[in-house]
Amino acid sequence: MIVEPIQCESGGVVPPDGYLRDLAAACAASGVLLVVDEVKSGMGKTGKMFACDFERVTPDVLLVGKSLGGGMMPIGAVMAKRKWWTKFGLSFAMTSSSGAGNRFACVAGLATLDVIHSEKLCSNAERQGQCLKQGLVGLCSTFPAALRGVTGRGLLLGLHTASRKVAYEIAAHCVRLGVLILPAFLDRTCLLIEPPLCINDAQTAAVLSALQHACDAVEPRHP
Numbered sequence: 001m002i003v004e005p006i007q008c009e010s011g012g013v014v015p016p017d018g019y020l021r022d023l024a025a026a027c028a029a030s031g032v033l034l035v036v037d038e039v040k041s042g043m044g045k046t047g048k049m050f051a052c053d054f055e056r057v058t059p060d061v062l063l064v065g066k067s068l069g070g071g072m073m074p075i076g077a078v079m080a081k082r083k084w085w086t087k088f089g090l091s092f093a094m095t096s097s098s099g100a101g102n103r104f105a106c107v108a109g110l111a112t113l114d115v116i117h118s119e120k121l122c123s124n125a126e127r128q129g130q131c132l133k134q135g136l137v138g139l140c141s142t143f144p145a146a147l148r149g150v151t152g153r154g155l156l157l158g159l160h161t162a163s164r165k166v167a168y169e170i171a172a173h174c175v176r177l178g179v180l181i182l183p184a185f186l187d188r189t190c191l192l193i194e195p196p197l198c199i200n201d202a203q204t205a206a207v208l209s210a211l212q213h214a215c216d217a218v219e220p221r222h223p
Helices: 019-030 051-055 082-088 103-118 121-142 164-176 201-221
Strands: 036-038 061-064 077-080 147-153 156-161 192-193
Touching: 019 051, 077 082, 103 121, 121 147, 121 156, 121 192, 121 201, 156 164, 164 201
Parallel strands: 036 061
Antiparallel strands: 061 077, 147 156, 156 192
């Protein structure tokens, strides 16, 4: 069973409380491997190191990537419980990739982990994410014709709009104001807001200000 703890490209959709925990229990009872894809939601993005930590779930296999390289180096990793590694075996066929084990990439990944821990970036993501989410909820109340709601956790948020056109117009206005926001791949009415873990108070305020200006410009044309 392969699952994202948050469906990122569907608009930051968070499952109901207990979903992942119940799924893990069902997989264990039936002998099915639980593979959790944290390529987008992992590495502190949600306010915890991994989104499955919210339900205290340890999957059989955990997939990470993207931000593991600190934005500088492409790298991905597969982690698994020891008993499953012994089943697979570290064979040549398993590791025969031209890019596998790249020393430079691995150094970047280890440095990224050090920075996340030493600079307490998970805590920062949680705090700034709460500020962003509160601000976005306020914008939804102020611009009910353009905005429909907010989903997600930490710094992995989805701002749902009334239509694709509204989403694209808001995104275009934000880009002109220096804030890069894009619609989700699988839900073009939803704008993904995914700032870096090191975002500070002033930058969070700038994101919300840009969105407010964008909504001011867009909503009158979409009453």
